[in-house]
Amino acid sequence: MTPEQTGRRIQEALDRLADDGAQDTGEQLVRELMAFYADGLARLVRAVPPAGLSALLDDPAVAGLLVLHDLHPEDAATRIARALAALPEPVELLGFEPGSGTVRLRRTRSGCGCSEQDVEAALACHAPEVTAVVLERAPQLLQIGTRPAAPAEAR
Template identity: 35%
Template sequence: MTEPAPAAVAEPSEGAGPALRLDDGEVAARIARIDELLEKVQIAPGPMAQTAIDAVRVLTEVYGEALARVLDHADAALAERLTEDELLGHLLVLHDLHPEPPDRRAARAVERLRPAVRERGGDVTLDSVEGPVARVRLRTAGCGSGCGSASTGVEEAVREAVLAVAPELTSVETVPETESRQPAFVPVDSLMRRPAAPQGST
């Protein structure tokens, strides 16, 4: 029986350009596809499913070590540029390598959403991060926080964005807008005015 010939390895053609890059949408699609495939592997019967999961785990550990070595060689400016990239930021968080604390990552996530919220007549800012809880101030068009389905949709978008970049946090809470109050003092000129006398009085 003749053994099959080894598969030929394609050599890069002379003058070939750089490999095609993926934009953010394509990256998101591939991440979703990975999740879908892993779910299928996890429910597949037989020992080969566990072997596949172990292979993915080991490969992930190797990529994590590679990212750690990149950070070891990066100066402060390059490290900051790496963390600002959305995909790299997610990978650094995944491997517990992100050099920024969760409150700074949460603030960046909120700032990224802020222009879209402002376009709809509202606003959102990070109020604080206390322990595992992030608190945001949210105002939607025509009302304060907690006003109808529009506010609920924005709250959900903010929650997903914050927890994606800072999975150490457990929840994102909305801080009510402070209502404006009337001045507690009485104007001086009102003290100097005498009340009008009732009609018919002398």
């Protein structure tokens, strides 16, 4: 199960609790569990050697948990680059605006490539501060060649 699916299931459970009037109790339960998991994860992060932790950061579930609990050792730009490197088709990072959460990217090839949904999914766990993706197309190459000869009557 992905972190996004887990988040949706938790939200659905909380929504059901709201219908029964027990929302405050459900939210308190989630807060207590989150604090418990954050403490345990912090201990694990401190105990794992840097090389071992670096290898784990490519896993979307691990990265998502570390970001969720503010334990991820990499800054947003590094996490964005890590997420983009995992895409099947390369894209170029043009910039990230933390204030708006917008990341600007350019396809590096002029084919079908990755869709915005593919990019958003890759960024969801690694860089949840990205709230908008602007994906520019790669520039089309100008084909330069010899011009066909003009018909005799046009000369």
